[in-house]
Amino acid sequence: MRDRLTSIDPAAVAELETTDDTPDHSLPPLPNIEEYEQVRMRLAPNPNAPYHLGHARMPAVIGTYKERYDGWMLCRFDDTDPETKRPDLAAYDQILEDVAFLGFEPDEVLIASDRLELYYDHARTVIDAGGAYTCSCPAGEFSELKAAGEACPHRDTPIDTVNKEFEEMVEGVVSSGERVLRIRSELGHDNPAVRDWVAFRMVDTPHPRDEAKSYRCWPLLDFQSAIDDHLTAVTHIIRGIDLQDSAKRQRYVYDYLDWTYPEVVHWGRVKVDEYDVPLSASSIRELIEAGSLAGWDDPRAPTIASLRRRGIRGEAITAAMVELGTSTSSAELSMSWIYSNNRDLIDTEAPRVFLVREGRPFDLEGATSPAKVPVHPDHDDRGVRRLDPRDGVLLEPADVPALGESVWLKGLGCVVRGEDDILSLTDDGIEVVRDGSVDVIHWVPQGDTQPVELRRPTGTVTGLAEAGLSSHGTDTMVQFERIGFARIDEQTEQTVAYFAHR
């Protein structure tokens, strides 16, 4: 068919191929976009810790949709729990930096703890509409009533009383645990998660932000987020499956206020392979406080800051998150995906360097001049590294040949191992490598080296690199040949490098 068309009209074939159905984006289209003038979305981070890998999904996916639909993106810090999920003042900026690192810029930034009066106002409207009541049941008791589908005695409180009692909450004359404001939904609702949920509660602990430290009456996510989504004209809510029942609860608020609920997309759980540390801000924090991790950017931590320090580009992470899509089923993210993306990004620029870990010294006989090895095998114009083996070489223990066996020292030639740790150059040509009988290994000259500390997710190793390593500046990505790519983190009398990936 195609062959026939080619013979009749080659231009038509070319057009078929360019307009082909290959999508530019791997993300599924957002629902009902034609009904909105502009696609408006929000990131809703809780600023209680810097981002970990799981958090990256939100900015990566929403940011990609923003670019695709020329949409609008809000970053709204949902910091309405001064106690259990106590905000970390440093995290607000760190999260914004993490988002920028992933490649996106919010069109607007809002902080929920600046907006309490707004939430109170809307609560008053809901109360007047008969949509909420104050309740002083202990949490456990209410939970039992709820499970049974029965009303608590406060459900019939007159609106005037509810108003008065809510104002007391706002004024802060009520203490934590004494009273809450509940949204009236349906006690007979099939889903117990939806029945008369809490919209506001008292928190005795002051908020860490000065702007908010005097408030004691705090909204819960379902209420705060519901109000803000409407006020900022969000059209598409994109979030995790853990909030799947949230929409069902929030719709009651929207009904009382006569608003229309946005479109919702939920994605499933993500797990990441290769890490022993769980993908949870609280676990990471515990490990840091216990001293098991050096900080949020420890190479063993599954955080954005850590990947960044290892020289993983934000684009590589974003691409993997986008590839993960928005399926509601659980997914496992392979780090190899991110590594593969990153290799594409850094391979051309990364200079090659020899690093020998736990080197074993050998004398070398027969060498008459320094070896020349390319800085980058694909770019001759970047020159060569000169390594002089005449004072002996260091080899990695795993590379040392057995007595009488040969190896090929990269850039130098074939050597055979004799008695007394002496290597002798042979006159073998490269054919011995081609036919597979001799392995090619890296090496460094004894006495002309730069000490290296290589910090990896699996632990730190030390070694000696060729002296030229010291000429590369901080942040340079190098490839330690046969070991992998690493980012130079610190250059002093020794080099500290963070391992990225093979």
Add this chain to the structure above:
RNA sequence: GCUCCGUUGGUGUAGUCCGGCCAAUCAUUUCGGCCUUUCGAGCCGAUGACCUGGGUUCAAAUCCCAGACGGAGCACCA
């Protein structure tokens, strides 16, 4: 216990709405070949999947029923 959601190779994803062109896409991983004085990259190739059982149909990954398995929620957390 109640409610909701999901299940395509090791991993992720396309296809499922509107059954046939699906002996199932693309990527990653692993393995092999070519090339390359390493690794990586590049090129070529291989391995590998429709949860199970019924039903409807000329035809089912796709529709229906049942089951299994997995995930989420039922917080005065987000």
